[in-house]
Amino acid sequence: MAHSAPATSTEPEEDAPHVITFDTGAIIAVERRTERMLRVMRMITGNSTPIIIPAVALAEWWRARPTQRMQTFLTGTTIEPVDATLASAAGEALAALPTATIVDALVMASAARSGGIVYTSDVGDLMTLQTHFRTVRVLAV
Numbered sequence: 001m002a003h004s005a006p007a008t009s010t011e012p013e014e015d016a017p018h019v020i021t022f023d024t025g026a027i028i029a030v031e032r033r034t035e036r037m038l039r040v041m042r043m044i045t046g047n048s049t050p051i052i053i054p055a056v057a058l059a060e061w062w063r064a065r066p067t068q069r070m071q072t073f074l075t076g077t078t079i080e081p082v083d084a085t086l087a088s089a090a091g092e093a094l095a096a097l098p099t100a101t102i103v104d105a106l107v108m109a110s111a112a113r114s115g116g117i118v119y120t121s122d123v124g125d126l127m128t129l130q131t132h133f134r135t136v137r138v139l140a141v
Contacts, residue, residue, distance in 0.1 A: 020044060021052045021111035022077070024060040024103070025121025029141040031061075031070055037141055040119060051077040054086075054110040056103045080110050089113070093132040100129050108133045 022030070029037040044051060058079055066074065080086070089112065090105035097105075104125050111118035112133040119139050120126050126138045 019050045019052055019115030019117070021054065021107060021114060021118040022057065023054075023107045023118060023120040023122065023126070024057045026119040026141050027053065027057060027061045029119075029121065030073055031067075034141065037119075040141070052080050052110060052114050053077050054080050054103075054107050055082060056106045060103055080114070082106060086110060086113065093129055096132050097128060100125065104129055108136055111136045 026037070030041065043049075053074070058074075086106060086109050089109035090102065093105045093108065094100055094102065104122065107118060107120070108126060108129040112135055116135045117137045117139060118126060119141050121141045123138055123140050126136075130136055130138060
């Protein structure tokens with residue numbers, strides 16, 4: 001199977017991707033309403049692009065009851081559970097890259113399965129995993 005070259009960027013996608021995956025850092029950036037994530041959210045909303053949040057990223061972010069604004073945001077996303085296929089893909093990545101974390105591996109496996117784009121504040125770690133998930137494009141929040 002041919003894989004596209006890995007890529008990273010600091011700018012929001014101009015072309016509408018099919019699905020975007022958010023990691024914990026992206027959720028925090030939405031919560032903090034950073035300028036970058038406000039631009040990303042405008043693009044996503046304008047293109048009606050679905051957002052997937054792996055359940056492990058939601059668990060890592062969840063520290064207290066979300067505000068009404070964050071509850072509304074979460075309602076507009078798909079929370080992806082860890083199933084056997086996702087766990088296996090992440091486990092294979094961890095075997096190949098033993099310094100990676102399980103949350104990062106699951107986020108990258110989710111992005112690879114659902115659309116190949118992930119927004120993160122943890123670009124370096126996810127770029128390391130990109131050697132295993134070659135079709136995933138890593139974008140900074």
